[in-house]
Amino acid sequence: MTSSRSSATVPTAPDHRERLSLPWWLWLAGLAAAGILAAEIWMGADGIRAWLPFVVVLPLAVAALWWLGRIEVAVRDGELWVDDAHLPLRYVADVIPLDAAGRREVLGPGADPLAFVVQRPWLPGAVQVVLDDPADPTPFWVVSSRNPVRLAEVVLAAKATPR
Incomplete structure (x- = not known):
């Protein structure tokens, strides 16, 4: 036995979503600039100055690049x-x-x-x-x-x- 259902088609509003993320080449340029900056701070020093610039500057660059591309339009x-x-x-x-x-x-x-x-x-x-x-x-x-x-x-x- 089949039941007949009256299904009125109700138009649904279309959805749209996009993230305004950075293109790959901006990521590459930003990370290269951060690497150069860290190397400039390092300048061949030993001790804490040998690794600290890379540990600080590179993650800050990643965070800044992510922040620039975080905007979502929906x-x-x-x-x-x-x-x-x-x-x-x-x-x-x-x-x-x-x-x-x-x-x-x-x-x-x-x-x-x-x-x-x-x-x-x-x-x-x-x-x-x-x-x-x-x-x-x-x-x-x-x-x-x-x-x-x-x-x-x-x-x-x-x-x-x-x-």
């Missing part, structure tokens, strides 16, 4: 999350994907000082999220992204999806 639960800042999608008026030239124009000499900006220079793309919140003086967010077109599509689709 669209979930009706909000755009950038690290620990979040924006309810009901306040989004428009989302514009930006290439390197567009990002330079938005963040250039005529940039709005009230804009919320999370930029990673090793990522050429970004999105500009235009806000529609009369209570908030922030006119827009500019957020770096590896795939700005996809992020813009997901934000607009999640905004249009009923909760």
